[in-house]
Amino acid sequence: MTIRTRFAPSPTGYLHVGGARTALFNWLFARKHGGVFVLRVEDTDEARNTEEARQAIFDGMHWLGLDWDEGPEAGGNFGPYFQSQRSEIYDRWFAKLVTADRVYEDGGAWRFRFDRKPVTMHDLVCGEVTIDYRDESNTPDMVVKRSDGSYVFHFVNVVDDLEMEITHVIRGEDHLMNTPKHLQLIEAFGAQPPHYAHIPLILNPDGSKMSKRDAGAAVSDYPRQGFLPGAVVNFIALLGWNPKTEQEIFNLTELVERFSLEQVNRSPGRFDLEKCKWVNQQHLLGLSVDDFAAAAKPMVVAAGLPIPANFTEVVQAVKDKVRLFSEVPAALDFLLKDEFSYEDEAVEKVRANATATALFGDLADAFKDLSEWSADAAKAALTTTAQAAGAKPGQLMFPLRVALSGRGHGPDLGDMLKLLGQDRCVLRIRQLIKMI
RNA sequence: GACCCGUUCGUCUAUCGGUUAGGACUCCAGGUUUUCAUCCUGGCAAGAAGGGUUCGACUCCCUUACGGGUCGCCA
Numbered sequence: 377m378t379i380r381t382r383f384a385p386s387p388t389g390y391l392h393v394g395g396a397r398t399a400l401f402n403w404l405f406a407r408k409h410g411g412v413f414v415l416r417v418e419d420t421d422e423a424r425n426t427e428e429a430r431q432a433i434f435d436g437m438h439w440l441g442l443d444w445d446e447g448p449e450a451g452g453n454f455g456p457y458f459q460s461q462r463s464e465i466y467d468r469w470f471a472k473l474v475t476a477d478r479v480y481e482d483g484g485a486w487r488f489r490f491d492r493k494p495v496t497m498h499d500l501v502c503g504e505v506t507i508d509y510r511d512e513s514n515t516p517d518m519v520v521k522r523s524d525g526s527y528v529f530h531f532v533n534v535v536d537d538l539e540m541e542i543t544h545v546i547r548g549e550d551h552l553m554n555t556p557k558h559l560q561l562i563e564a565f566g567a568q569p570p571h572y573a574h575i576p577l578i579l580n581p582d583g584s585k586m587s588k589r590d591a592g593a594a595v596s597d598y599p600r601q602g603f604l605p606g607a608v609v610n611f612i613a614l615l616g617w618n619p620k621t622e623q624e625i626f627n628l629t630e631l632v633e634r635f636s637l638e639q640v641n642r643s644p645g646r647f648d649l650e651k652c653k654w655v656n657q658q659h660l661l662g663l664s665v666d667d668f669a670a671a672a673k674p675m676v677v678a679a680g681l682p683i684p685a686n687f688t689e690v691v692q693a694v695k696d697k698v699r700l701f702s703e704v705p706a707a708l709d710f711l712l713k714d715e716f717s718y719e720d721e722a723v724e725k726v727r728a729n730a731t732a733t734a735l736f737g738d739l740a741d742a743f744k745d746l747s748e749w750s751a752d753a754a755k756a757a758l759t760t761t762a763q764a765a766g767a768k769p770g771q772l773m774f775p776l777r778v779a780l781s782g783r784g785h786g787p788d789l790g791d792m793l794k795l796l797g798q799d800r801c802v803l804r805i806r807q808l809i810k811m812i
Numbered sequence: 813g814a815c816c817c818g819u820u821c822g823u824c825u826a827u828c829g830g831u832u833a834g835g836a837c838u839c840c841a842g843g844u845u846u847u848c849a850u851c852c853u854g855g856c857a858a859g860a861a862g863g864g865u866u867c868g869a870c871u872c873c874c875u876u877a878c879g880g881g882u883c884g885c886c887a
Binding site: 384385386388418420421423424482483484485486487502505506507508511513514515516518519520521522523524526528529530533548549550551552553554574576577579581583584585611614615616618620622624641642643644645646647648650651652653654655661694696697698755758759762768769770771772773774775776777781783784785786787788789790792 | 814815816817818819822823824825826834835836837838845846847848849850879880881882883884885886887
């Protein structure tokens with residue numbers, strides 16, 4: 377039996393991290409078992425569907441690297457994969473309900489008559505859950521066909537999972553109470569239900585439900601902020617699932633190898649952006665300089681900074697010092713232009729450093745007198761200047777860093793000396809002298 | 813309100829009756845780096861509460877509290 381999973385978003389808003397994780401778990405499960413991952417668009421709500429939303433969801437899936445074997449763009453033998461194009465199929469299944477006398481008209485709509493008995497589901501994550509349908513007040517017969525003739529979610533969702541031969545339905549816990557309804561429908565059809573696995577929801581840092589507008593909610597924000605897709609996948613995979621090892625950084629292949637539904641947690645997790653950034657940094661560390669430069673370039677351009685011929689070299693200097701691509705422009709702006717800001721705190725430290733204030737003039741002169749400029753030559757000049765005054769070279773290094781970059785943190789000093797060149801270094805030291 | 817599900821450091825989590833309750837993020841303190849970052853070491857920090865069961869409970873059961881979910885001609 378081939379395992380078949382599906383992700384079934386409705387195009388009524390952007391792809392959010394909860395949906396992305398649901399898609400990811402379905403994808404991982406299918407890949408892990410050599411199965412098929414289906415994308416189905418649940419666009420039965422004509423009033424709320426938008427083409428933009430549909431596109432945003434596809435873009436998000438592509439960006440995350442979650443390719444689907446069947447569905448829009450991919451084709452397949454169980455199409456069409458847009459529910460709006462499957463009316464005839466639904467009509468056929470609805471007729472079965474009519475024949476079996478399981479639906480009745482109510483105000484122009486059709487309701488499904490529940491079997492009044494306890495219904496137990498065997499969830500792969502939640503275990504056994506029983507809902508008692510004898511309590512009619514709590515489980516009123518549900519509408520399956522609207523008065524305008526269209527079908528509602530519960531009906532089309534169940535029919536399509538059956539029609540598309542889905543073997544495992546992995547979805548958010550918000551669907552847990554829907555499942556007994558779906559089981560009743562499937563029983564009325566005389567069909568075999570798929571396996572179900574309900575995964576816990578993702579919450580905001582404060583524990584409230586994560587929804588539109590919340591920070592980190594939209595998948596489309598991640599490329600904008602300079603996250604790597606692999607890092608986002610890594611992070612959301614670990615939210616509600618654990619690999620039973622102390623390793624925390626995984627690529628997609630490793631996640632596929634390790635994934636299993638038994639290791640999915642039961643309780644909702646809060647989204648911690650700080651840890652997500654850390655995961656991103658870990659992934660960034662493993663990137664080649666060329667790949668890093670290519671990804672950072674658009675950010676630098678967008679910040680209005682010039683792209684020099686030696687851009688890759690410049691980027692190399694900050695590569696291992698940022699957690700996000702979006703931090704790159706601010707991290708190297710002083711290397712690409714002469715106007716940059718000074719951090720008060722850093723300048724204050726230099727001002728308080730008597731050795732620096734006393735020797736800065738000599739250092740600028742020593743730099744200016746060098747016939748050949750290189751990081752090593754400049755460092756040698758710094759050492760000579762310091763020792764001539766009976767000071768340690770190290771005492772001048774932080775002040776020099778501030779003079780060259782305006783800040784206390786940044787690239788390696790040697791990289792800055794080399795990239796800025798002789799004239800700029802002399803100029804910037806003299807500029808700082810004036811400020812202190 | 814009714815019905816479901818859940819509850820270990822601030823956060824993500826390990827533990828499947830016997831542990832000094834482990835790891836990671838964050839934060840703090842050292843060290844490495846003559847500078848910055850990386851990195852290394854150390855530290856702060858947890859079983860919601862109350863009852864049982866048991867020789868023994870974070871682990872099993874009950875109650876309460878809290879959190880989340882669901883109760884649509886939305887999906």
